[in-house]
Amino acid sequence: MIPFTQYVRGLAGDDDLVRLDGPFEVPVDVLAAEALRASGPALRFQRAAGSDLVSGVFSGPDQTHQREARPWSRLSLGLGLDPEAMLVDLLETISTLGPAGGNLNPTYTGQAASGTDIDAQDLRFPQGETDTWPAVTLGVASVSTADGTHWAPVHGSVVGGDTLRVRVPDTLSSLVGEGTTMTIALGVPPAAITTAYLLAVTEQTATPIQSCGVTGTVPLVPTNGGLVPSATEVVMETTVVDCKPDFRSDRREGWEYVIESGPLSLSVERVRTTENPVIPVSPVGRPLADDTRLTGLVTAAALYHRLNNYWGISPVEWIMLPAEAELGICFVASDVLYGGFEWQLANILFSFSSLFDTVVIVDEDVPPQDFGRVLADIWLKSHPARDWTFSEPDAPAATRPHYRRDNETGSRLYVNAAWDPRWKETYIAPRVTFENSFPNDVRDVARVLWDEPDTAPGETTENESPH
Amino acid sequence: MSVSSLREYLDLLDTTGWLRSFDQPVSWDLEASAATMLANIRDGPIPVFESIAGLETESKLVGDPYRGPQTRPWDHFARALGLSGGLSGRTYYDRVIDRLNAPQAPRTVASQEAPCKETVRTGNEVDLLSFPWPYIHEGDGGRYSNLHTIVAPDPDTEWGTWSSHRMMIHDSSQASLLLLAGEQVPNRYYYDYEPRGEPMPVAVVIGAEPTVECTADMWIPTGRSEAAFAGGLKSEPVDLVQCETNDLYVPATAELVLEGHVRPDDRLDEGPFGDYFGYMNGPRRSMPVFEVDAITHRHEPRIPFCVEGSGVGYGQNSTSTLRLVAAGPDATVGLRAAGFDVAMAVPWRFTSRTVWVIATDRPYPGYLHELANFIFTTWGMLHIDFFVFVDAAVDPLDPRAVLTAIALEADPDADFHQFGVERMPKVPLNIYQTPDEKGNADVGTSKAKTAKAYIDATTDGDAAEMAATTETRKRAQERLVEAGLNAARFDRLDEREGQSQ
Secondary structure (H helix, E strand, O other), X not given: OOOHHHHHHHHHHOOOEEEEEOOOXXXXXXXXXXXXXXXXXXXXXXXXXXXXXXXXXXXXXXXXXXXXXXXXXXXXXXXXXXXXXOHHHHHHHHHHHOEXXXXXXXXXXXXXXXXXXXXXXXXXXXXXXXXXXXXXXXEEEEEEEOOEEEEEEEEEEEEEOXXXXXXXXXXXXXXXXOOOEEEEEEOOOXXXXXXXXXXXXXXXXXXXXXXXXXXXXXXXXXXXXXXXEOOOOEEEEEEEEXXXXXXXXXXXXXXXXXXXXEEEEEEEEEEEEOOOOEXXXXXXXXXXXXXXXXXXXXXXXXXXXXXXXXXXXXXXXXXXXXXXXXXXXXXEEEOOOOOOHHHHHHHHHHHHOOOOOEEEEEEOOXXXXXXXXXXXXXXXXXXXXXXXXXXXXXXXXXOOOOOOOOOOOEOOEEEEEOOOOOOOHHXXXXXXXXXXXXXXXXXXXXXXXXXXXXXXXXXXXXXXXXO | OOOOOHHHHHHHHHHOXXXXXXXXXXXXXXXXXXXXXXXXXXXXXXXXXXXXXOOOOOOEEEEOOOOOOOOOOOHHHHHHOOOOOOOOHHHHHHHHHHHHOOOOOOEXXXXXXXXXXXXXXXXXXXOHHHOOOOEOOOOOOOOEEOOEEEEEOOOOOOOOEEEOOOEEEOOOOEEEEOOOEOEHHHHHHHHHHHHHOOOEEEEEEEOOOHHHHHHHOOOOOOOOOHHHHHHHHHOOOOEEEEOOOOOOEEEOOOOEEEEEEEEEEEEEEEOOEEOOOOEEEOOOEEEEEEEEEEEEEOOOOEEEEOOOOOOOOOOOOHHHHHHHHHHXXXXXXXXXXXXXXXXXXXXXXXXXXXXXXXXXXXXXOOHHHXXXXXXXXXXXXXXXXXXEEEEOOOOOOOHHHHHHHHHHHOOOOOOEEEEEEEEEOOOOOOOOOOHHHHOOOOOOOOOOOEEEEEXXXXXXXXXXXXXOOHHHHHHHHHHHHHOOOOHHHOOOOOOOOOOOO
C-alpha cells in the first residue's frame, strides 16, 4: 500500500510532477486542464494558505499526441507496480482490489490526519472560473451499515465552513438517510480511490470493503462514518442533512456516466488533516481529467476480467476506454478465434457496459501504448462496407454520448479492424516497421549512424519515444 | 522570402538544427532508408547522406526532407514560405490559404540560367543506374524514386500538369510508373495517349523546390496550373525551363530531371512496395513503362526519398507531412470555391490518405451529404474511404478533439452514412481487399469495388466541451511554461501574428 503523499513524492522522483508556487491568479482547474492537454506532468500547487493541491496524478499523457504514451503509468506506480507496467498488469491489479468473497481481516493503524481546529473552508478548495463554490473532487465517501463499511466516489462543493453539497452513487445514497454519518476522505492511497471507483462502476457499492481485496493492502481506521484508510490526508466527518436537496450541478465526474448518481447535503462535524495535507483535484468536465481516466481504467479492468473469465480461455489482450474518447468508445485487442467471434466480442461488451455503443476491435499484437496504430488500423484494416457492422435500431442509447438523450432506441456499431481469421496467411500484408523492413545488420548500421548504443538482440526500437 | 530550391530549404533546416549530414559512406541498399526511418520514428533531424557506399557518384541522398516536427508538422514549411516558425496549425492554414487564393503565373528562364541544366546527358550518356536510387524496404520489388514531381502534358494549361507517382527503376533507361486510373495524369495516359498509340511525354522532376513538391500533392482542377499555385504559395513566380527533348517545362532549380516518355501498350513489373498504408503491398503489378531520353541535373544533385509506410500511426514522413501542409489547405480552398462553408479540411494524422476530417458549419439540411458526394466523386475518389465532419469550432488538427467528437456526437443510428456499398473504385494499395479482389486490372484500380462513408460528428448546437476563456487558457499555459513545461506542446502560445507575413 502506498500512502498518497508517498505516491506524490514518487511522481516527483520520477520527474513526472512539477511544483507551482502560489499565489495562483489563474484558476487551478484551468492550469490542471492545460497541463493535461499538453501531456504534461502532474502538478503540485504549493500554497501559503490552505492545503496543497495536486492535479493529474490519476491521469497521464494524451495518447493521440504522444508516441509510447502510457497514461496508466501514474496509477500503476500508485498501486505498487512499475510505472512501465503493461496495461494488463494494471487491469489485473485493479481487479484484485474488488470483491474477493468472504470477509478479510483489515489491518488497523492510527489515523494520520490528526489536526482538528479547521473547517472545510480553511482548506481552500479550488474554485473554477465559472464555479459559484469551491469544488471537492476525487473524494471517497465512507458509510457504515450492519454489513460493514461501504466506499464510493464523491465530489461536490463547499458552500460554507460546515456545509457540503455532494454527489454520490445512488447505490450509496440508498444506504443512508437523514442523520446518517458519512466520512469524506481526501488524499487517500491510490488503491483506496481505485477501489471506490471500481465498486461504483460495477454497481457493487453495497459490498462492504471488508469483503474486498483492498482491505488486505490498505490499513484502515474507524471514523464516525465508516472505515477510511489510515493514511488519509483529509478526513471530513459529516452528517447527512438532506437526501434530496434542491440543487443541480453541471459537473459530473466520470463514474457518473456509468451509474446513476444523486445529490446529498452534508453538515461537516469535524475536519481532520495531516500536518501538511495534500489533496488531489481533477478538472472535472475537461478533457483527460483524472476522474475520467480513472473511470476508464476501472471500467476496462472490470470488462477485461469478465471477458477473460467468460469463454473458458482468455482471448482478450487488452481493453481500453480512453479518456481521449471521453469513454464513449471501447477499444479491444483480441485474438479473433473464428469467423463471427468479433460479433460475439462486441456484443458481450455491449451487454456488460452501457457507457458506449461503439466498439473497435484490433488485432492482439497491437500494443495498447501504440494507440496511434489503433487509430490507423481502424480505417486501414476494416473494409468500409463489410467491417463496419450496425445492429438493428432497437438498442437503448449508451450513457456517455450526447446523442439520443430522449430514450429513443438506435443502433450499435462495431468496427472490425483485425485480420479475418479465415484469410490465407498470404493475404496478410506485413507491416512496414524498423524491425520488419530491414535486416539486423542494416538496423545496426542505422543505429550506429545516430550514435546509438548497441541494442540487445530482439529489443524493439520502433516505438521509442521521440527525443 | 520563400526558399526557391531544395538546397535553400535544406540550408534553412540546417540553421534551425533540423539537419544532420553524414560523411561516412552509407549504402543506397536499405541503409539510408533504415537510418531515415529511425529519424522519422524519433522526430530526429533530416539526414543527408553525403557519401554513397559502393558507387562512384557525386549525388547525395536526402531522407524524408519534408517530414515536419511531430508537435507541429507544418513548422518547416512555414519557415520555407517565409512565415514564422511556431504558428498554430489554424494560423498556418489561414496563411497558406491566403496565398493559394493569389496564384502567380510562372516565369520561364533560359537553359543557362537554370541550375537543373548544369549537367545535360542525352542519348548514350543516359544512365539511370549512375544515381543512387534507394532500395527502401526489404521486400520491395526494386529500387525507387518516390519523392518527385511528374510533369505531364495538359491541353488546357500552358505549363502541363504536375502530380506524384512512384517509379521503380528497371535498368539504365527504363522505369515503371505507378499510374492508377482515376487520377489526372494516369487518365490522360490510359484514355488519351495509349488508345491513340502515342507515347506521352513526361518529365520526372527530383528535388524540386518545396512549393513545387506541395502543389504536386494537391488536387488542382483541370484547366488550372499547379505552377501558378506554386507561385502563389511562394508569393513570387516559380522559374521554369524547357526540357531538352520535349516541349514540357520543368522547375529550373530542381536537383535532377529525367526527361522521357511513357510508351503505349507496354508494361513492366511494379511493386510490391511498402506503401503509405504502413504495410507491404502486393501483388506485383504490370505498370506503364517510362523510358528516359535525357537526364539533366545540378552539380552534386541531392536526391530526396521517402520511407513510405513510416508515416502512419504516430509516424511522420514526407508524404504524410505534405498531405497535412499542402493538400489540406488546398482542399479547404477547393471546397470553399465549390460553395461549401468549410472552416478546415485536414487529413487524419494517423493515416493521411485514407481519412479526412472536415470542420464545417451545416447551413442547411442535407449539406453534409452534398459535401461528401462532391468530394467522393472528385478528388477523394480513389484513396479516401472516410470523411469525418466536425463542428467548425473543433480543431481538426487535434486528433483528441476529433476522436471525442466521434465518440460523443456520432450516433451509429443516424450519423454513419455509407455511400454505395461495393460500388466505388479503390486503389489496389489497400490492405482490406484480398489479392483476388484487387486482381490486376489493366488500369491499376482494384477489380472489386469498395464503399465510401462519412461520419457526422457535428453537434446539434450544444458545445461539446467545457472550456475556459481563451485568455485564461493562455495565461495558464504561460504559467506552465514558466514552470518548465514544454512550450511546443501548447496551442495558444504560438500565435505570433506580428511576425508572420
